[in-house]
Amino acid sequence: MRRRLAALVAAVTVSLGSVTACSGDDYCARLKDYAAEFEGKDFTSSAVKADLRQAAEKVAKSAPAELQDDWKAVFAYDDALRGAGGDSAKLRDVLKQDGGKASAASRTIEEQAEGTCHVKLPNT
Template structure:
């Protein structure tokens, strides 16, 4: 009985350590998957941001604090692009607002490389 309780306590303690570790690992795995999809995104075409909206929202939720706001910038821009749809006037307006998104994405890219060892596609 004592042996079972000791084993159970060890497993429970180990589980809490694994949970803390797997959240960061899960973010890194999701980030790598996102990177594979983001290859097709042209940063100068706001309509392309719609392609990564769902992934960006998921990453924003699980992102570390140092890039959570940057993901918020990407998500907000992608949502605006989605709302614009095929309205060329609105998309043209958004094209002029890519600077903030590019800065946020550079922060995300740097953090991805440093913390997750993930290379995201470069924005040109």
């Protein structure tokens, strides 16, 4: 579950190829830095997860308007997973309720990252 969470947050760094260009070059530059910083990292590490979330939030602040809801969905999912703690039933509920939306948002962010910014996000 935690690995998937880290993957979603990293993927939060994604979007649709049909989305308009990045809000200036700032967003794309931040995505490139983000991808470089986390390439090859151990996403099972609590410290890496915390750094990943913090870095993703910085990237999201510069995201184009078209991606803001996608970033929010990914962060909300991350928050819900964290809030569930290790409770399996709560984690299943979060996955059932929000997993699909977060997964779609992550795909959108990834597609935009690759299609518009030419950035391949780290595979978490």
